Each structure stands twice: as C-alpha cells, then as structure tokens.
Amino acid sequence: xxxxxxxxxxxxxxxxxxxxxxxxxxxxxxxxxxxxxxxxxxxxxxxxxxxxxxxxxxxxxxxxxxxxxxxxxxxxxxxxxxxxxxxxxxxxxxxxxxxxxxxxxxxxxxxxxxxxxxxxxxxxxxxxxxxxxxxxxxxxxxxxxxxxxxxxxxxxxxxxxxxxxxxxxxxxxxxxxxxxxxxxxxxxxxxxxxxxxxxxxxxxxxxxxxxxxxxxxxxxxxxxxxxxxxxxxxxxxxxxxxxxxxxxxxxxxxxxxxxxxxxxxxxxxxxxxxxxxxxxxxxxxxxxxxxxxxxxxxxxxxxxxxxxxxxxxxxxxxxxxxxxxxxxxxxxxxxxxxxxxxxxxxxxxxxxxxxxxxxxxxxxxxxxxxxxxxxxxxxxxxxxxxxxxxxxxxxxxxxxxxxxxxxxxxxxxx
Ligand code: AMP
Ligand code: MG
Numbered sequence: 173x174x175x176x177x178x179x180x181x182x183x184x185x186x187x188x189x190x191x192x193x194x195x196x197x198x199x200x201x202x203x204x205x206x207x208x209x210x211x212x213x214x215x216x217x218x219x220x221x222x223x224x225x226x227x228x229x230x231x232x233x234x235x236x237x238x239x240x241x242x243x244x245x246x247x248x249x250x251x252x253x254x255x256x257x258x259x260x261x262x263x264x265x266x267x268x269x270x271x272x273x274x275x276x277x278x279x280x281x282x283x284x285x286x287x288x289x290x291x292x293x294x295x296x297x298x299x300x301x302x303x304x305x306x307x308x309x310x311x312x313x314x315x316x317x318x319x320x321x322x323x324x325x326x327x328x329x330x331x332x333x334x335x336x337x338x339x340x341x342x343x344x345x346x347x348x349x350x351x352x353x354x355x356x357x358x359x360x361x362x363x364x365x366x367x368x369x370x371x372x373x374x375x376x377x378x379x380x381x382x383x384x385x386x387x388x389x390x391x392x393x394x395x396x397x398x399x400x401x402x403x404x405x406x407x408x409x410x411x412x413x414x415x416x417x418x419x420x421x422x423x424x425x426x427x428x429x430x431x432x433x434x435x436x437x438x439x440x441x442x443x444x445x446x447x448x449x450x451x452x453x454x455x456x457x458x459x460x461x462x463x464x465x466x467x468x469x470x471x472x473x474x475x476x477x478x479x480x481x482x483x484x485x486x487x488x489x490x491x492x493x494x495x496x497x498x499x500x501x502x503x504x505x506x507x508x509x510x511x512x513x514x515x516x517x518x519x520x521x522x523x524x525x526x527x528x529x530x531x532x533x534x535x536x537x538x539x540x541x542x543x544x545x546x547x548x549x550x551x552x553x554x555x556x557x558x559x560x561x562x563x564x565x566x567x568x569x570x571x572x573x574x575x576x577x578x579x580x581x582x583x584x585x586x
Contacts, residue, residue: 200500214396242311295384360423430478459549528558
C-alpha cells in the first residue's frame with residue numbers, strides 16, 4: 173500500500189473503494205489451535221469438517237404412532253393390524269414386521285425391518301392389541317432416512333465459518349468434540365484527547381467524558397476478539413507514539429479514536445509517518461469523514477474519528493469487516509434491505525449518508541424505516557434509539573417520505 177499522509181487535498185474516497193482497499197490489505201492471523209467445541213463458539217473454523225457418520229444414523233420415525241407396511245394400505249378402507257411390539261428411541265424392536273402387523277413406535281425410534289410407513293397415533297383407533305385405520309395415508313410417510321440431514325463423508329462446515337450455536341449442535345450431532353480454529357485476534361484501542369475524562373473523574377471547563385472507549389469496547393467485545401483497553405491518552409506526541417508502538421507489538425490490530433481530523437491529523441500523521449505506513453483518508457461518508465488506515469510494523473491500524481456517532485459508524489462499516497478478515501472469516505459483509513422511508517430525510521449531495529433509523533414491518537408486511545431525529549455526529553442518542561443505518565447514496569439529495577431507501581440492520585455488534 174502506498175503511503176499518503178497528505179491526502180486532505182485529494183478527492184474523497186467512496187465507501188466501496190475504502191472497503192476494497194481494507195480487504196486487500198488485511199490477512200488472517202496465522203495461528204490456529206485445537207479447541208473443544210464449546211470453547212470454539214465465536215471463533216472461526218480453520219479447516220473443513222467432514223462427517224464420519226450419517227445423520228440421522230438410522231431410519232427412524234418422525235411421529236409417535238404405528239410402523240406399518242405400506243402394502244397394507246392397498247386394501248379396503250377399514251384396515252386392522254395386530255400390534256406385535258414396541259420400538260422406543262434408544263430401544264429398538266428387534267424383529268421384523270409382516271403384512272397384517274404393526275409396531276407401536278415413538279418419535280426418533282428405529283424403524284423395524286419390513287415396515288416403511290408410520291401412521292400418527294391420532295389417526296388410529298386401538299382396541300387391546302389391534303389398531304384400525306383408514307387407507308387415506310401415503311406410503312413412506314413420517315419416516316426419516318439415514319443421511320437425510322448429513323451424508324457420511326460430506327463436508328459439513330467449511331474453513332472460514334464463524335462458529336455459531338447451531339454449529340455446536342451440528343458438530344455434536346456428528347460426534348465431533350474438538351475442532352481446529354483460528355486464535356482470537358487481540359485488538360488494542362485507546363482514545364486520544366486532552367478534553368477526555370474517564371468515569372469517576374470530575375469534568376473541568378471544556379471537558380467531556382470519554383464515551384468512545386465504551387462504545388468501542390462494546391462493539392469489539394461482540395466481535396469475539398480479545399480486547400486490550402489502553403484507556404485515554406492525552407494529546408502528547410511522545411505518549412501517543414509510545415502507546416501506539418506498545419499496542420502494535422502486543423496486538424493483532426490497533427484502533428484509536430480522535431485526532432484523525434484536520435485539526436489534529438498532523439499530529440497523529442507526524443507520528444505515523446515515523447513509525448507506520450498509514451494513509452489518511454477522507455471518506456465520502458457522513459458521519460465519519462476522516463479515517464486513517466494502514467500498518468504499524470506489521471499490525472493493521474485504524475485511526476477512527478473522534479465524534480461518538482462517527483466512531484461507531486466507521487467501526488461498523490470498516491473495522492468489523494477488517495476484524496472478520498483478521499479472524500479468517502469467509503463472509504464478512506453486512507446485510508442490506510430495502511424499506512420505505514416514513515419521513516423526509518434531509519441530505520446534501522456529495523457524501524453517502526449513514527443516517528440512523530428504526531426499521532419495522534407494517535401491518536401489510538412491508539418494511540418501513542423511521543428516522544431517530546437529529547443526525548449530528550455527536551448525537552449518540554441517535555445510535556441508542558436506532559436498529560439500522562439508512563444509507564442514502566453519495567449523489568442523492570433529500571429523500572421524500574414514501575421513497576424506498578437502503579437500510580443496513582444492526583447485526584448484533586451495535
Ligand atoms: P477529534 O477527532 O479529536 O478532533 O474529535 C472530534 C470530536 O469528537 C470532538 O468534539 C471531540 O471532543 C470528540 N471526541 C473525541 N474523542 C472522544 C471520545 N473518546 N469520547 C467522546 N467524544 C470524543
Ligand atoms: Mg481530539
């Protein structure tokens with residue numbers, strides 16, 4: 173990647189171009205580990221998983237009822253069959269079933285030899301050891317076949333898959349206790365700014381509380397990385413430089429917030445031109461115009477804007493996919509939907525807006541989106557109320573109420 177610390181004079185970068193540049197400059201971490209499946213939750217699978225068994229492993233009943241031969245359904249409408257035994261889940265009936273006979277069978281129990289159809293118990297009348305039923309049933313119904321879900325020898329999960337609760341179930345269903353995963357990346361972050369006070373401190377004139385430290389902590393925590401919180405660093409060159417160097421040594425990615433806009437960018441850029449290969453970009457997006465991205469030694473670095481909404485928007489849009497690549501994830505894109513705007517949304521052409529919205533479904537089943545109100549990059553309540561970003565394209569002006577817009581639903585990290 174070429175370094176360009178002077179790009180405030182260059183044209184704005186589009187969001188898509190920025191995403192591409194980030195993607196092509198981040199490799200997955202190389203260390204992998206063997207983990208018990210429970211410990212692997214939230215990690216990324218490092219190799220394909222092949223099943224050594226069929227799931228289900230045997231033919232079994234999908235219902236509580238009676239296992240019969242379908243050829244018995246070809247007779248008249250009042251069929252009578254002798255109940256000759258029972259098959260429980262885990263305690264199968266050992267013998268075979270012939271015409272004129274049936275087996276009482278429970279859900280999940282093995283089908284006895286000979287039987288190919290299950291009649292729900294609600295559809296039979298039982299008197300002693302005889303059941304009566306009509307012939308309005310389909311041959312083969314209510315039977316689950318071996319390998320219906322997973323075939324022996326098939327690839328069940330591919331490398332690069334995020335391990336979810338469903339995957340824990342899937343892995344356990346094929347008897348797999350341990351898997352190979354990528355180690356969780358360590359992400360170090362700190363806030364910069366002389367005006368920032370930590371919780372518990374008193375606010376002096378012009379001071380504010382450091383909220384980015386908490387939003388970033390929350391988002392990183394939900395991204396299943398190891399979080400290294402380096403706190404607030406004052407706007408002092410040596411201190412920022414030392415902290416950046418230390419962070420880059422101990423972490424797989426470093427984030428800072430604040431100090432990346434024009435006023436202070438020279439400061440951070442001065443340090444980074446000595447110790448890193450970092451681009452200072454102006455992104456054609458609102459909120460979140462200033463963004464620094466590059467490497468300090470080999471460690472990827474993001475200099476996020478200082479404004480509380482900007483930091484969340486850029487973390488969601490750029491840092492989340494970047495951490496996905498670092499974690500070895502194959503899929504790291506955001507879900508995009510279309511919804512009807514319920515409001516006039518003010519917008520000036522020139523940058524892509526990521527306004528905060530509340531996505532809902534109306535009584536007709538259509539998706540609608542409501543604004544959260546004031547959209548300034550310092551209005552953190554707009555993030556708290558929202559459940560999606562409303563994306564208004566770069567060249568677009570105002571959006572009228574009733575127009576269809578693109579929305580990105582918050583995906584668990586916001
Ligand atoms: P900067 O990019 O440092 O010029 O900051 C832009 C704006 O974001 C300023 O109003 C800062 O006070 C504010 N800001 C910067 N860092 C934080 C933070 N950690 N928490 C809350 N606000 C911040
Ligand atoms: Mg600052």
